[in-house]
Amino acid sequence: MTRRLLASIHDVGPRFEAQIDALTDRLTDLLGCRRFAMLVVPDHWDEAPxxxxxxxxxxxxxxxxxxxxxxxxxxxxxxxxxxxxxxQRHMTAGEGEFAGLSKVEAAARIADGRKVVEDAIGRPVTGFVAPAWLYSPGAIEAVQEAGFALAEDHMKVWNPQKDQVLARGPVITWASRSPARIRSSLMFSGLARAVLPIMPTVRIAVHPGDVAVPALLDSIDATFRRFTRTHAPSRYADLLR
Structure with missing residues (x-):
């Protein structure tokens, strides 16, 4: 069985252009390729269309x-x-956009956002990931009806069309919002490097805020170097094969 490493850069958009550039260069160097994902926000906080x-x-x-x-x-x-x-109140700092949406509102935002992103990249998007990995029941229905083959939350990747789980396990990620969040994410990533190599699929996600914290960048580097020894950098779409 191929052990897969799925890497992603979150919150991609013009608001964080410099940070996205830095993370793109970093992941390209750590992985030796550009086999990673970008999660694109069409208009971050209504301030960066x-x-x-x-x-x-x-x-x-x-x-x-x-x-x-x-x-x-x-x-x-x-x-x-x-x-x-x-x-929503305690874990996301107001970032869990799809956690409380009705199906109708979720579907409208998905349709509008999909058009913006696909117009930009000139091809279909690979899938959908809700901000902060949080979905209301209505949002899950909207994702299914939108026809996406791939979606992700904090504990799994699944195919909404078949209601099929494709990979399980927690995302390794970091938080830069406060000293306490920084410490806890450093602890979790260290634990993940020791425990998660047994998993057939490992997911690592980085965010623009990570770039400003040297300790997080060191941890990100150590985590990628650990898992590239045992897991092949892969595309999310490979899970569908």
Whole structure:
């Protein structure tokens, strides 16, 4: 059995262009290729519309041409629901956009966002990942009806069309919002490097905020170097084969 390493850069868009450039270079160097995914936000916090940034759209298309998978990552990323659950209040700093949406609203944001991203990259997106990996029941239905073959939450990758789980296990990721979050993510990544090599599929996700914290970058480097010894850098779409 091939052991797969699935890597991704989250929150991709013109708002974080410099950080995305830095992470793209870093992952390309660590993996030895551009076999990773970008999760694209069409208009981050309603402040950075991809449709108004042709230069960044051209970068996305170039990266897609160079084997980078492109996922739709919500619409605005911000959670603007009035009734937030525990995870929305305490784990995402207001970023779980799809955690409280109705099916109708989720479907509308998916359709609008998909058009923006696909117009930019000139091809279909690979799949959908909700911001903060949080989905309301209505959002899950909307993802299924949108026809995506790949979706992801914190604990699995699945095929919404077949309601089939393709890979299980927690995403290794880092948080830069506070010293406590930094410490806890460093602890988890260290534990993951020791425990998760037994998993057939390992997922690693990085965010723009990681770039500003040297300790996180060191941990990211160590984590990729550990798993590239045992797992082949792969595309999410490989899970469908």
């Amino acid at each position: 991809l449709s108004a940034s042709p230069a960044f759209a051209a970068k996305l298309r170039s990266w897609a041409d160079d084997d980078v998978e492109m996922f739709l990552h919500g619409w605005r990323h911000r959670d603007d629901s009035s009734d937030k659950g525990f995870a």
